[in-house]
Amino acid sequence: MAEGACIGLAVVLAGVTVQAALGPVVWERLAWPVNVVALAIFVAAVLLGRALSGRVYLLRFLTTAGAAVPALAYAIVLTIVMGLTRQRPDGHWFSQMLTFWPFVLTYTYIALLLGLLTLKRLTHLSSWRRDVPFLLNHAGLLIAMVAATLGSGDMQRLRMEVFSGTPERRAMTEEQSVVRLPMTIELQRFILETYDDGSPRRYASEIIVQRDGEAPLHLTTDVNRPAEAYGWKIYQYGYDARFVASDRQTSVLELVRDPWLPAVYTGIYMMLAGAVLLLFGLQSKASERL
Amino acid sequence: MTWDSFFYFAAAAVLLWTFGAIAAWKGRERGTFVCTVAGLAVFAAYIIGMWVTLQRPPLRTMGETRLWYSLFLPLAGLIVYGRWRYRWILSFSTMLSTVFVCVNLFKPEIHTKTLMPALQSPWFAPHVIVYMFAYALLGAATLMAVYYLFRLPDKRAMASVDNLVGVGLAFMTFGMLFGALWAKEAWGHYWTWDPKETWAAITWFTYLAYIHYRLVPTHRPRRALALLLLAFVLLQMCWWGINYLPAAQGGAHSY
Numbered sequence: 001m002a003e004g005a006c007i008g009l010a011v012v013l014a015g016v017t018v019q020a021a022l023g024p025v026v027w028e029r030l031a032w033p034v035n036v037v038a039l040a041i042f043v044a045a046v047l048l049g050r051a052l053s054g055r056v057y058l059l060r061f062l063t064t065a066g067a068a069v070p071a072l073a074y075a076i077v078l079t080i081v082m083g084l085t086r087q088r089p090d091g092h093w094f095s096q097m098l099t100f101w102p103f104v105l106t107y108t109y110i111a112l113l114l115g116l117l118t119l120k121r122l123t124h125l126s127s128w129r130r131d132v133p134f135l136l137n138h139a140g141l142l143i144a145m146v147a148a149t150l151g152s153g154d155m156q157r158l159r160m161e162v163f164s165g166t167p168e169r170r171a172m173t174e175e176q177s178v179v180r181l182p183m184t185i186e187l188q189r190f191i192l193e194t195y196d197d198g199s200p201r202r203y204a205s206e207i208i209v210q211r212d213g214e215a216p217l218h219l220t221t222d223v224n225r226p227a228e229a230y231g232w233k234i235y236q237y238g239y240d241a242r243f244v245a246s247d248r249q250t251s252v253l254e255l256v257r258d259p260w261l262p263a264v265y266t267g268i269y270m271m272l273a274g275a276v277l278l279l280f281g282l283q284s285k286a287s288e289r290l
Numbered sequence: 291m292t293w294d295s296f297f298y299f300a301a302a303a304v305l306l307w308t309f310g311a312i313a314a315w316k317g318r319e320r321g322t323f324v325c326t327v328a329g330l331a332v333f334a335a336y337i338i339g340m341w342v343t344l345q346r347p348p349l350r351t352m353g354e355t356r357l358w359y360s361l362f363l364p365l366a367g368l369i370v371y372g373r374w375r376y377r378w379i380l381s382f383s384t385m386l387s388t389v390f391v392c393v394n395l396f397k398p399e400i401h402t403k404t405l406m407p408a409l410q411s412p413w414f415a416p417h418v419i420v421y422m423f424a425y426a427l428l429g430a431a432t433l434m435a436v437y438y439l440f441r442l443p444d445k446r447a448m449a450s451v452d453n454l455v456g457v458g459l460a461f462m463t464f465g466m467l468f469g470a471l472w473a474k475e476a477w478g479h480y481w482t483w484d485p486k487e488t489w490a491a492i493t494w495f496t497y498l499a500y501i502h503y504r505l506v507p508t509h510r511p512r513r514a515l516a517l518l519l520l521a522f523v524l525l526q527m528c529w530w531g532i533n534y535l536p537a538a539q540g541g542a543h544s545y
Contacts, residue, residue: 223407
């Protein structure tokens with residue numbers, strides 16, 4: 001474990017150095033195609049690490065629990081610091097943990113350990129009852145983490161205010177710049193149902209989505225039930241209470257596009273299956289003992 | 291069913307659980323099971339009644355989640371008893387459950403019928419119920435850790451702690467990932483490092499650290515048990531501690 005603690009500390013210190021020299025991580029730079037290059041480098045590093053593990057003790061050590069525990073410990077400490085510090089976009093170091101190099105490198109190091117471990121297990125299969133849950137849990141977490149991180153640069157989240165009677169094409173990014181979409185959205189009807197005390201029970205928008213030269217789509221987007229059109233998920237984001245009863249209704253929508261989502265979901269479903277098998281595995285282990 | 295009748299159901303359930311715990315001490319297995327299951331049935335009947343009256347699952351407020359925790363603790367205790375026959379586990383789980391019942395009696399929170407649109411989802415009940423069950427199992431694991439921290443933990447005791455943590459962690463994984471899938475439908479993204487998510491990740495990683503530490507050949511069982519105590523403190527932070535944390539105000543999870 002002492003070796004693991006030293007390596008983890010080296011990762012954190014390397015992060016501090018990079019942070020001091022280059023400033024915070026700029027996630028926007030990780031957009032396509034840079035993220036695919038980063039993925040290729042990561043995969044190559046894991047494959048190379050696996051290939052050299054016969055000769056290099058350190059690489060063998062990285063697949064032991066003695067390496068995993070300190071790596072988790074560093075991640076836990078950094079994440080606790082994040083949890084205790086108010087995170088804000090104009091903050092520095094601790095108050096912008098997601099762009100803090102030691103944090104990012106520690107999680108990258110965990111991904112590297114998971115990658116080496118997955119490959120080692122794949123090349124040393126013994127019994128499917130133990131290997132399948134192991135691989136689902138470890139590879140699932142690896143896939144979900146890596147896809148979510150590398151995909152973040154390609155994700156688009158736009159806000160759009162739509163009006164009745166006027167097809168709208170413009171949407172706003174989180175940085176408040178205007179984007180023109182290849183489709184228009186028009187509000188057909190805004191629905192607001194309330195409880196007896198006046199608090200909203202349901203609010204939803206009936207919308208018409210039309211892409212140039214194609215037939216219009218009539219969709220409904222509810223809170224918790226986004227509509228889908230042309231690769232976008234369309235969320236009911238909010239509404240302006242002043243205009244609900246007026247002739248000119250409005251509704252605020254959020255449009256999200258995340259091309260890496262299927263990969264993240266693959267990882268999530270693998271982890272869910274792994275957790276189910278973990279339960280069965282524990283059960284059989286317990287019955288063996290009794 | 292309203293909050294007013296809670297006292298009667300809770301008192302009956304706690305009484306039955308106490309009889310069950312006493313029967314366990316005396317080595318009367320049938321009495322243990324009959325009393326504890328009867329207590330669970332009474333308490334569950336109250337929760338179902340609340341569910342019907344409120345016309346929504348009683349899972350929204352802290353008081354409502356404490357109801358489920360009070361139910362799941364003796365259930366987790368009974369499962370442990372059923373498997374390993376620890377005489378003391380039901381006394382501990384009954385005691386802890388009673389504490390949560392008392393908190394709900396002395397500090398009942400407003401329980402209205404309204405359920406805002408953000409919480410109207412088929413994911414709502416599984417997400418919270420699975421988490422509460424995980425918390426109860428990990429609570430039982432913590433009780434065992436405290437118990438064995440002052441004795442010499444033998445192999446058999448450590449194995450049962452490992453199993454409890456394993457099951458608890460599996461349910462915690464369900465809770466977290468159901469939450470991620472729900473967040474994608476409700477908020478547009480599966481993970482936003484909202485304070486609740488940040489602390490859920492911390493808790494999840496800490497239980498992972500326990501499981502991996504137990505695999506280190508040179509580890510010390512007592513340190514592993516101490517790590518479980520730390521993990522449970524972090525779990526409390528995730529569950530309700532962040533409500534009092536200035537840095538964590540205004541997250542997406544505040545209802």
